Amino acid sequence: MKTVVIGVIGADVHAVGNKIIDYVLSKNGYNVVNIGVLSSQEDFINAAIETDAKAILISSLYGHGELDCQYMKEQCDEAGLSDIKLYVGGNIVVGKQDFIQVEKRFKKMGFDRVYPPGVKIEQALVDLKEDIGI
Amino acid sequence: MKTVVIGVIGADVHAVGNKIIDYVLSKNGYNVVNIGVLSSQEDFINAAIETDAKAILISSLYGHGELDCQYMKEQCDEAGLSDIKLYVGGNIVVGKQDFIQVEKRFKKMGFDRVYPPGVKIEQALVDLKEDIGI
Amino acid sequence: MVKNEKMPLQDFLKIREEILQGWPTGEHPALKLEESVKRLKSVPPHKNFALKLRKAKEEGITLVQPRAGVARLDEHIELLQYLEKVGQADFLPSTIDSYTRHNRYENAEDGIKESEKQGRSLLNGFPAVNHGVDGCTKVYENVNVPLQARHGTPDARLLSEIIHASMWTSNEGGGISYNIPYAKIISLEDTIRYWQYVDRLVGYYYEQGIELNREPYGPLTGTLVPPCISNTVAIIESILAAEQGVKNITVGYGQGGNLVQDIAALRALEEQTNHYLKLFGYEDVFITTVFHQWMGGFPSNESEAIGLIGYASTVAALGKATKMITKTTHESQGIPTKEANAKGLRTSKMVVNLLKDQKAPDSSELQEEIDQIKKEVDSLIHAIVKIGKGDIATGVVKAFKAGIIDIPFAPSELNNGKILPARDIDGKIRILEFGCLGFSDELKDFHREKLVQRAKIQKRELSIQMTIDDIYAISEGCLVGFTKD
């Protein structure tokens, strides 16, 4: 059973999606470590190290995602998590923006998978299976 | 009391505006000759000659206005009505179009006043008074 | 005088021969009845209007249909495909152009040519007769939902032949509803006969095992029409159609504006159509309803227009209409682009889907309004039957002449044109001037009281100005008009 860390980054309290992600991933055979809302980069990294997680799934809904996710990849590398898969989804920027551009920016920041608003976790399962198995 | 001819041109049966125009102009001191819906250019011209009208107010709502109004000015001139004021209003072209262009086209066709959709007859009263008095 | 009697097959076939000669496209192998029957039998259920309506009625849902039509065949197909895919239309129309509606096929031909030349539609609809069976069949083949002709044609006999032979499984209109609001001086006797023919054709197909849908045109002039009047016309046209053998009828009603009155009107319409059909001896006619989003002058602001569309959709869903005809944000301006049309559909569909599990709760206000409308309709139909000495076709012709039935703001000179509607203080449509309308004094008193109440509250006089204010009101963002000064 593969372990994944999920949570909502920054000063963000959107909890609904997070609870559903927890439920859906668990149901689909993952060991889900849910650090919940209002989580810092450190929270994610510590949880991943402690549980030997294969992927970190960051949610950001409230608009400050771009700020909150800066240097996340570098922090992971420093913590010895250079192989861990980094996913981000939700409403990760402020306002309605062209997603092609947004994806580029986040990929450049080191994220492996970047999801636009409205992509349900069910749809991302295929990617997760491809990237880390079950 | 000045006489004006009103009616709806072509194969057009939109009667509501026409009835209101009749009522409002009459109430405001005009002698209104209403030839109703489904009226041809000839109907307008004949009515104007018979009643010594000072203006013809053509309504066109159904979209074929541009076709139906072609050569109206020339027909008036030929019938000896070169001084009569020619107004047109309603939804005089097919679809939502830039009104500046539409107005130009109708002015070129010889209309003195051209009104966009939604201009109520009450708002056109000022122009009528200016052009022909009461 | 025209009578409500089934047209003998012989007579029908004889007229048919003539009709098909009205324009060259009337000569087509598919217009041999054996051939058209074969074609119609090949229509799968999901493309059959009548059957899709039956299914929707069973499920208690509201389906959506736009208006749409352009001059050129390919552009028309593209338009319909767009409305099906992007707009998610459940039914597709082909709105027919105004020349075809007046049987001016040569003008329509010029319109097509000029449109081809200019690369854009110069006609306000699809000239189905000119495109003929080949064109119309191509339309049918290129869409995946049922097709209907929507028009306003006093004499739609050739048009109807062509569309049904092209596997369009529904046709809108009727001898009254496509005359009085759509013509100036065409005899009502004639148009009733023309539409008896159209219905007889549908009845003929039914005899061959093919169920087609017919839709009397409900909203009439679309402008402050009191429910009792449009419902009465719909019921009479249903009876006329049923006599000719039509078995699947959708009766229509145009949004009035007051939620309770609109839902009451829909309920009364369905119940009384069924009631009167049975009363007149037509037992197995399947009735559904169609709700038209606001048919009068629209607000020009597009956000306001879409608000009106959202509200209308709520009413249709709560009133459990089986179908809803949608409008667009371009309504006040002109014929909509396909994009605007699809957007109106999507907005409408969202609302009816959201509300599919709900209906308006029963309430005494609703029940009283239903009862009121029914009483009024009973009164009108009674008067019509009486003046027709028992024959509804004769009756309706005479009733129009006498002003017993009178459609507000209709262009037709056959219409008495004396009735004046106005809203009461809740926004329900009532009658201010009755002309010779077939109402008892009791009914008249009810309307008068309601309007006196409004006049008092608004501190104004009972006058035609009320009507005019109400005509402008919705496009200016309110329901009950008032004079600013």
Place this chain on the structure above:
Amino acid sequence: MVKNEKMPLQDFLKIREEILQGWPTGEHPALKLEESVKRLKSVPPHKNFALKLRKAKEEGITLVQPRAGVARLDEHIELLQYLEKVGQADFLPSTIDSYTRHNRYENAEDGIKESEKQGRSLLNGFPAVNHGVDGCTKVYENVNVPLQARHGTPDARLLSEIIHASMWTSNEGGGISYNIPYAKIISLEDTIRYWQYVDRLVGYYYEQGIELNREPYGPLTGTLVPPCISNTVAIIESILAAEQGVKNITVGYGQGGNLVQDIAALRALEEQTNHYLKLFGYEDVFITTVFHQWMGGFPSNESEAIGLIGYASTVAALGKATKMITKTTHESQGIPTKEANAKGLRTSKMVVNLLKDQKAPDSSELQEEIDQIKKEVDSLIHAIVKIGKGDIATGVVKAFKAGIIDIPFAPSELNNGKILPARDIDGKIRILEFGCLGFSDELKDFHREKLVQRAKIQKRELSIQMTIDDIYAISEGCLVGFTKD
């Protein structure tokens, strides 16, 4: 333990001194109470939130208000002016950014600077504390309708001081509603005290002859919240506010989706707030209601989104809410542009204007739903009072701990988090898992029956999957969710 007791003026003034030192902008001449009283007395009635609400309530109309806020002062003013002029907003908000909500004024300062540099807002709201009284007063001076701060701030004491001194005449929030849905581990006792302070400030102004409006935040998590739960919180926060001297309160409710339940919830909310205020001895509090357009996940298609907005507006108007908070077609994507925001307003306003002369008719379905909600609220409040030994503040803290009151999907660890809502077959929100909710067995049976009925009809099991399907449902265009397979 926190108690529902009016804060003595001395205590208030002492805390106040500290609070104003929380950030440099707390030092401002306008923050001397004599000065702020003078300023607030200069506010004309049309810019006073409390008075405009009184007028609307009298007229029985529904007014509209958007959400809106950006980092830079000038851009924020431009935004509000646009919403006033183009959007025709009746009330204006300033939605506060998330850093300010967490009292992280330094982060907010960086956000403003970075936004100035990049020429666009990088914050998700208006950092009112950082802009201080000067900035907020400039906002006030540049608009012509009343202003309100809308946020989600557990400790909004400094913020509230600044906005009121800047002549903003309303403030949203409460010790429960701005904690449980907006925080993870902040003590409920603390936030209730913080908000007692905020209310005491408003009470102080009232003593000086100034009526300000307060609005407990109704929708909570905005996601399938059963009406009894949000109504209970609103009533408790009203009582807490009234104790501190607040006299003008707007209780809120977020659209659930079923028309009858939503109208019932609005009616029950208003009636029970008035009832409980009187019961607890607060006689002269003026209550209005606010309806929030759908607060859960929105459809991404913009036409569908605007359909939802139109439907929501219909419900607000029929339910006679005094105010409605509007959404936009950008909702599912991100913070809206000013254009999208204004469009949402215009659509909403069109509908409430159209419907201003109408209300939902009384019906037994509506009455039963009102009675049901009232019974549930009575049960919850009874349990809270009991566990608080008569004190509602103590009671609510203990009730959350015990799970007697439980908010679905709330992020707070203080919340029991065991309750699971789901829709019944009409789309009314019911409860599937109760956790320790303060419900009698009779109440529980009612809910269970309703959900068993749905499970039967939908041929599925009673499970959390129902809840999940329902969470997705509206954004996917239906109300009652179902699993496709």
